[in-house]
Amino acid sequence: MCTECGCGLPGDKPFRILGRAHDHDHGHGHHHHSHDHAHDHPHIHDEPKRHVDIHRSILDKNNRQAERNRGFFHARGLLVLNILSSPGAGKTTLIRETIRALNNRLKTAVIVGDLETDNDARQLRETSAEVVQITTGTVCHLEAEMIARAIKQLHLNSVQLLIIENVGNLVCPASYDLGEDLRVVLLSVTEGEDKPLKYPPVFQSAAATIVSKIDLAQVCEYNREAARANLTRLAPTAPIFELSAKTGQGMEEWCAFLIAEQNKICARDPLVG
């Protein structure tokens, strides 16, 4: 285990105890005898504190499950997206229209996370994709374990693209790896171009960003240059897709990107035939 950066590996010993049992002051009056002894008798009266080094990720359990999910997905040649945004940025509409625009070029399945209701799942079932709903109750994000359980409900034979719609929330889901290939973060033009600056962790973790509802750009006085600059400052390597799921503007470019990414997965994994 690396104690410098704390990169605890799953196989590491979980902790070690440093030999610091005797670096305390004795707060009592006795004097040491003149003989030289190893000083290993127990102190019942003033037990010294012991320091236990652990250096393990708090999200260790989730991270390990996420890696198991990732292995499972790769072995099947699945491209997996984890879609994040604030509520109402247009995740569900984007997913629905992506499936339609792909037009069977990638066979798609969807996992939808919501605190309550299956409204989004019902909307998505209008498409050709198989849909599983996760109702999280009060949990404000999806976790890798929930995904592992949800994929058992799906018939993944010949599925090439799995889209996970996370709970609408720009804070909490950022901490939880689900085993996805690409974390896609949406910003709608109605939210304002400074949103990325207000929620840096989630935008910084994006592998691709989408500016949605671009058909409303003019009405919202969307400042394109500022938005792109803010997104690039946080995630300099993430491609930006400006699109409207409603009018179809920019959708073909987005679909082409997904097809290329799925091809990459098939090309790099020796397990996929």
Added chain:
Amino acid sequence: MHELSIMQSALEQALEQARLAGARRVHEIRLRVGVLSGVVPEALQMAFETLTTGTVAEKASLAIENVPARFWCRNCYAEFTAETLFGECPTCHAISPELRAGRELELASLEIT
């Protein structure tokens, strides 16, 4: 508000490690929290007080080490600590895509008896 569930995971791990080390009491739990972890230290503190009640970690203190964001600059071939949350190199002002530290959410150590 995922701090409660994060604190719960941290405490579960801490109590398990304390048990393995034969602790009767936990005096301090130390966490390392990166500035880009998306977790608010104050919220962790609040959750900690609630969750430790009735455990061997009751009355323990929660120490939180903040880990700054560190990036690697490919132009300067050097690591730098970012003043803001953006990875802008203070020397060449290029934006770095390579975050090396700052996302930590880690149970670092315990003080036990």
